[in-house]
Amino acid sequence: MDTQREDNTGTDVHAGHEHMDHAPTDHGEDHSHMDHSGMEHGDHGDHASHGDHSDHAGHGEHAGHGDHSGHGGHGGHAAVFGRLFVVNLIIAVPVVAFSPMFGHLVGYMVPESGPWGWVRWIAPILGTVMYVWGGRPFLTGGLSELKSRKPGMMLLIALAITVAFLASWGSSLGLLDPELDFWWELALLIVIMLAGHWLEMRSLAQTTSALDSLAALLPDEAVKVVDGQTVTVSPADLVVGDIVVVRPGSAVPADGRIVDGTAEMDESMITGESRPVRRGVGDTVVAGTVATDSGVRIEITATGDDTALAGIRKLVADAQNSSSRAQRLADRAAAWLFWFALGAAVITAIVWTLVGMPDTAVVRTITVLVIACPHALGLAIPLVVSIATERAACAGVLIKDRLALETMRTTDAVLFDKTGTLTKGEPTVTAVETTGDRSGDEVLALAAAAETDSEHPLARAIVRAARDRGLSVPSAQNFSSSPAVGVRADVDGGIVEVGGPHLLTERGAAEASVAEAWRSEGAIILHVLVDGSVVGALRLADEIRQESREAIDALHHQGIEVVMITGDAEAVARSVARDLGIDRVFAGVRPADKAAKVSELQDEGKTVAMVGDGVNDAPALAQADVGIAIGAGTDVAIGSAGVILASDDPRSVLSVLELSRASYRKMKQNLWWAAGYNLIAVPLAAGILAPIGFVLPMSVGAILMSASTIVVALNAQLLRRLDLSPAAAVAAAER
Numbered sequence: 001m002d003t004q005r006e007d008n009t010g011t012d013v014h015a016g017h018e019h020m021d022h023a024p025t026d027h028g029e030d031h032s033h034m035d036h037s038g039m040e041h042g043d044h045g046d047h048a049s050h051g052d053h054s055d056h057a058g059h060g061e062h063a064g065h066g067d068h069s070g071h072g073g074h075g076g077h078a079a080v081f082g083r084l085f086v087v088n089l090i091i092a093v094p095v096v097a098f099s100p101m102f103g104h105l106v107g108y109m110v111p112e113s114g115p116w117g118w119v120r121w122i123a124p125i126l127g128t129v130m131y132v133w134g135g136r137p138f139l140t141g142g143l144s145e146l147k148s149r150k151p152g153m154m155l156l157i158a159l160a161i162t163v164a165f166l167a168s169w170g171s172s173l174g175l176l177d178p179e180l181d182f183w184w185e186l187a188l189l190i191v192i193m194l195a196g197h198w199l200e201m202r203s204l205a206q207t208t209s210a211l212d213s214l215a216a217l218l219p220d221e222a223v224k225v226v227d228g229q230t231v232t233v234s235p236a237d238l239v240v241g242d243i244v245v246v247r248p249g250s251a252v253p254a255d256g257r258i259v260d261g262t263a264e265m266d267e268s269m270i271t272g273e274s275r276p277v278r279r280g281v282g283d284t285v286v287a288g289t290v291a292t293d294s295g296v297r298i299e300i301t302a303t304g305d306d307t308a309l310a311g312i313r314k315l316v317a318d319a320q321n322s323s324s325r326a327q328r329l330a331d332r333a334a335a336w337l338f339w340f341a342l343g344a345a346v347i348t349a350i351v352w353t354l355v356g357m358p359d360t361a362v363v364r365t366i367t368v369l370v371i372a373c374p375h376a377l378g379l380a381i382p383l384v385v386s387i388a389t390e391r392a393a394c395a396g397v398l399i400k401d402r403l404a405l406e407t408m409r410t411t412d413a414v415l416f417d418k419t420g421t422l423t424k425g426e427p428t429v430t431a432v433e434t435t436g437d438r439s440g441d442e443v444l445a446l447a448a449a450a451e452t453d454s455e456h457p458l459a460r461a462i463v464r465a466a467r468d469r470g471l472s473v474p475s476a477q478n479f480s481s482s483p484a485v486g487v488r489a490d491v492d493g494g495i496v497e498v499g500g501p502h503l504l505t506e507r508g509a510a511e512a513s514v515a516e517a518w519r520s521e522g523a524i525i526l527h528v529l530v531d532g533s534v535v536g537a538l539r540l541a542d543e544i545r546q547e548s549r550e551a552i553d554a555l556h557h558q559g560i561e562v563v564m565i566t567g568d569a570e571a572v573a574r575s576v577a578r579d580l581g582i583d584r585v586f587a588g589v590r591p592a593d594k595a596a597k598v599s600e601l602q603d604e605g606k607t608v609a610m611v612g613d614g615v616n617d618a619p620a621l622a623q624a625d626v627g628i629a630i631g632a633g634t635d636v637a638i639g640s641a642g643v644i645l646a647s648d649d650p651r652s653v654l655s656v657l658e659l660s661r662a663s664y665r666k667m668k669q670n671l672w673w674a675a676g677y678n679l680i681a682v683p684l685a686a687g688i689l690a691p692i693g694f695v696l697p698m699s700v701g702a703i704l705m706s707a708s709t710i711v712v713a714l715n716a717q718l719l720r721r722l723d724l725s726p727a728a729a730v731a732a733a734e735r
Helices: 033-038 060-064 066-071 074-097 100-106 117-134 136-147 153-172 183-215 308-321 325-354 358-371 375-394 402-408 418-422 440-451 457-468 501-507 515-520 546-557 570-580 591-603 615-623 635-640 652-686 698-721 726-734
Strands: 222-226 229-233 243-246 255-260 263-266 277-279 296-302 397-399 413-417 423-434 476-482 486-491 494-499 524-530 533-544 561-565 584-586 608-612 626-630 643-645
Touching (some): 117 136, 117 183, 325 358, 358 652, 375 402, 375 652, 397 402, 402 626, 413 418, 413 615, 440 457, 440 533, 457 533, 515 524, 533 546, 546 570, 561 570, 570 584, 652 698, 652 726
Parallel strands (some): 561 584
Antiparallel strands (some): 243 296, 255 296, 476 486
16 A cells, blocks of 8 residues: 555655656645545535524515514415415305495395395405404514514505405495495405415425425435344434445435445436436445446445535525525515505595595505505515525525625626636546657556555546556556655566656656656656656646536636636646636635635626635635535535535536526516506506596406516516526527
8 A cells, every 4th residue: 555655735746756846736725635535525414604594584584574474384384375365265255246346346236135134244244254364464464564663565465454344344334335345355355465475385385395305315214234234224323434235226315435336326416417427436425316327335424414415405495594685675665665655545545535535535545555565576586586596406506695696697707716626626647658669558557557556646547547548457566655756566577667756866767758848737747667767658637627618618708707716836727727718817826815816806896706615715705706615625615605516517607697697687577567566556546547537446456466476476487497507507608
């Protein structure tokens, strides 16, 4: 075992393989990416640092709406309002049918005397039941708003149905004009309001149930290995350190690390990508992912609330419960609309009374109050954000902070951390140069043979490169390693050595002709010697993700500046930037100085989105206008970000951008529709066009008001059609 080569984050990344003047590279940037096998990629479970949004209890500032009860537990509320709506709809039928005014409107008379005279009390009695029972959510909600001195939509609804209720009883008892019989309008108003409320609750319940469905991805049973035997247990009984068997087609019961076997894992529920990913020994797997082709043994590293799955559910729930600028705008609009409606109602009552029509004054005042109920306004923002966060989660984009989602659309500079974000964060053989008669494949196979028994990241990169090329690697004996020199092994009767400049110095050998050019690009250079003679050289570098090129091209197409920040040397950074077409580079930046570079961009007037994955990225993520953490990163980085990408695909940044713009469009459309509708309808309800013979009936006002709610809800639902896959987001950005 290559135990002498310990330092994988500093100058001598391969220790025995000197990096040819590669001192500043710092590939890990303190990420320790050079040994991914030890990283808990999936263990994002207990996101304590994400803050407790429970005080929001629902739609953020929307919690004051009485029996909304903060909209917590949307599924239960949807069922309650569904039953309440259905029962009141049934009760409303006789109320409307036996309402004298309704009968007069459609051409029949409700008996008021004689043997059938008792039916005239059906509407008042059942109407009272509807007012007390069906109207209770709005009455209690209005009372709550009154107590908190935050008038809004619930108080308007409560005021409207109360005025209608009292006026109708006054008419039924003969105390007021018979034309003030509003039982049928009261019934219609309550039923329509319950329908709108139920629609809201059901929509939010659908969003929440999408999160709850994540739990259904977990298997009911787990196969645990105990003393060499397998026993079936509940996943809840697993503890960290247990070994479980995941058979083909079965789901992983808890987060863990593969200790035996290799399988194609379906990780679509976490990453949003449908293509299975090959996972082998040392790789981490997440609860709920499925082994599609073969079985593996997994050591459990996290269970219960500490799993990534639980973390995802908490993140999305927190995002739905967090407040935002748009939500606060909607709440302020509702408050202003209350005073607007109240003022309009008072003016209406005064004007109609002054012109000698007090009965009409009551009718018009009630109609104004009905029309002004801004229920659609309250639904406009929360529903859009709830659907947006749920839709994003299905695509592997986790919105932890609504403000981050809203800000993303205004971003004009994206700052990428290099290692582990634009690159894979691990060394890869990128070129093989030969100096003799042997082919490049032969040189690589000999190097892989010598490195087979080494556990060093560079050794694993060489072995992996040979395996990926399908090369036949000969067996090796007598493996040994020497610090700051290299490795040595007997291969096919010859002595094969792989190392850096110290090895060449000891053997008196000259470096390959391409070494200088490779060195100028910041590459890692290792030479391969057979019996003391150089037969070739290997170029190793932190491999650039193919997706990075697509992401950066798409961002440029959107007119967004792309900046890269890294602790690597200038040569390494410039090489990557040149390859990807990056606009600006901050190289040689110490971890503590990354946040300062973000501030520097902000001081230039830019709205900055920072994308990173390491511990040392956390301050920069927090400083940025939008912090985006790559999901394969650390909990510290994730805790500092407002958006988390469950996959390590940088194209997902385009998914966040597309979602931000689409959800903003829906918010703006809904706000204009809800508020604009009320501003136009209230004067009509007040009778401003009465001089030309147009008076908006209360019943029509109630129907139009409900239609406004439905339009807003349906408009928000269109977000579900948005394709947020990385490929689709890139295509949308380039259109």
